[in-house]
Amino acid sequence: MVGVEWLRKRGGGADWPRVLLVALAATVLLAVGVAAATSTTSFGPYNPGWDGSSDLRSQIQAEPGVEAELLRDTAGYEGIEPEGTVAFVAAPDEPYTGEDAERLRSFVENGGTLVVLENFGEGGNTVLAAVGADARFHGDLLRDEQNHFRGPPMPIADNVTDHELTDGVTQLTLNYATAVEPGEATVLVRTSDVTYLGSEETELAEVEELDAYPVATSENVSAGTVVAVGDPSITINSMLAEPDNAAFVSGLYEDADRVVLDVSHVGDVPPLAAAILTLRDSPFLQVVVGFGAIGAVAVLSGRRLPTDRLRRTRAGRARDLERAEPGRELSTADRAAYLRKRYPDWDDDRIERVTAAVERAERRGPDGPGTEPTRGSDEHDQ
Structure with a gap:
C-alpha cells in the first residue's frame, strides 16, 4: 500500500482509496450508459459510428416544425396521419410481408411519402412490391473509373434532373451503390455515362457496356409518393456530409410535418432508447413511473438525521x-x-x-x- 500512502501524503490528506473507488464506479456507469444508449447496427439511427445514421436522426430532430418518430413496429403506421408524413426505410434485414406489407401499402395509398434506400439486399424490393411501386433495385455494384470519390465503387452521380426533390442538389456521392430500374418512375439522379455494373472484382476491360444508370427515382402511387434510392450509405455518418447527400435527404422531408424512421425490420434498438420509446407509447407505464418518482422524492425529502x-x-x-x-x-x-x-x-x-x-x-x-x-x-x- 505504498502507493496509497504516497497519495495520502501528497494529496493533502484526501481519502484516495475512496476517490479511486468513486472514479472507477463512475467510469463503469458511464460505459454501461453508453452501451445502453447506442447501437452498432449498420444504418441504425442510434449508431454513432461511421456506418450509423445518428447524424441524420439529429438533423431531423433539429429541423424546426418537423416531428421525428422512430417506429419499431409497423403497427405504428396505424396511428400516424399519412398526409404530411415522410417515412424512411433503409436496408431492411427482413422482407415486409403480411400485415407489415399491408400497413405500408395503406400508408402510401392514403397520401404518405415512403423513401426506400437499398443496395444489395432483397428487403428493399419487397417494400417496393408491397406498396405497388414500379421501381426495383438492380442489386449489382455500380463502378465508375473516372468520376468517383475514393475509388470506382464510390461513384459521383452528377446527372441531376430538375425536380422539386432535387432543389439545390448538383450530385450524390455514393458508396457501394446499385442502380435503380425505374419502370414508370421519374429518374431524379443518374451516374455519369461511363459507369458499369458488376462486382468488386470486375475489370473495365471485361465490361461490354458503359452507361448512365439511375440511382434515385420518384413515383406517385395512389395518393402517396415512393422514392427509391440505390444507396443507403448516403444517410450514414461518414457519407451524409459529402456533396450533396445531406441536401438531397433533407429535401425529401423539407415540407413534411412528420418524419418517421422505420427500424421495424433492422437490428435491435439499444436498451435505453427502447425503454424510452416503450414508456412514451404506454400511458399506463407513464403513470406508474410518475407515481414512483413522486414516491421516491417524498421518501428522500423525509429523511432526517437521527x-x-x-x-x-x-x-x-x-x-x-x-x-x-x-x-x-x-x-x-x-x-x-x-x-x-x-x-x-x-x-x-x-x-x-x-x-x-x-x-x-x-x-x-x-x-x-x-x-x-x-x-x-x-x-x-x-
Whole structure:
C-alpha cells in the first residue's frame, strides 16, 4: 500500500482509496450508459459510428416544425396521419410481408411519402412490391473509373434532373451503390455515362457496356409518393456530409410535418432508447413511473438525521463553549465570538445557526451541555 500512502501524503490528506473507488464506479456507469444508449447496427439511427445514421436522426430532430418518430413496429403506421408524413426505410434485414406489407401499402395509398434506400439486399424490393411501386433495385455494384470519390465503387452521380426533390442538389456521392430500374418512375439522379455494373472484382476491360444508370427515382402511387434510392450509405455518418447527400435527404422531408424512421425490420434498438420509446407509447407505464418518482422524492425529502445524534452534536458544541470560560454563563454574543475564533473559516450565517442550535440544546435539559460529543460531530455542522 505504498502507493496509497504516497497519495495520502501528497494529496493533502484526501481519502484516495475512496476517490479511486468513486472514479472507477463512475467510469463503469458511464460505459454501461453508453452501451445502453447506442447501437452498432449498420444504418441504425442510434449508431454513432461511421456506418450509423445518428447524424441524420439529429438533423431531423433539429429541423424546426418537423416531428421525428422512430417506429419499431409497423403497427405504428396505424396511428400516424399519412398526409404530411415522410417515412424512411433503409436496408431492411427482413422482407415486409403480411400485415407489415399491408400497413405500408395503406400508408402510401392514403397520401404518405415512403423513401426506400437499398443496395444489395432483397428487403428493399419487397417494400417496393408491397406498396405497388414500379421501381426495383438492380442489386449489382455500380463502378465508375473516372468520376468517383475514393475509388470506382464510390461513384459521383452528377446527372441531376430538375425536380422539386432535387432543389439545390448538383450530385450524390455514393458508396457501394446499385442502380435503380425505374419502370414508370421519374429518374431524379443518374451516374455519369461511363459507369458499369458488376462486382468488386470486375475489370473495365471485361465490361461490354458503359452507361448512365439511375440511382434515385420518384413515383406517385395512389395518393402517396415512393422514392427509391440505390444507396443507403448516403444517410450514414461518414457519407451524409459529402456533396450533396445531406441536401438531397433533407429535401425529401423539407415540407413534411412528420418524419418517421422505420427500424421495424433492422437490428435491435439499444436498451435505453427502447425503454424510452416503450414508456412514451404506454400511458399506463407513464403513470406508474410518475407515481414512483413522486414516491421516491417524498421518501428522500423525509429523511432526517437521527435526533439523538443531532442532540449529541449540539451538546458537544455547548461543552466546547463552557470550557472556554468555566463558571461563566455565556451570552449569545460570547458564544458567537468563541465560534469565530475556533472556526475562522465559518461565515456569519453558520455561526448564527450553530449558536442557536447550542442554546436550544441547553434548554432541553439532560441532553444539553453535559453530554459528550460524538465522533463526527464537527463534520455534521461543517
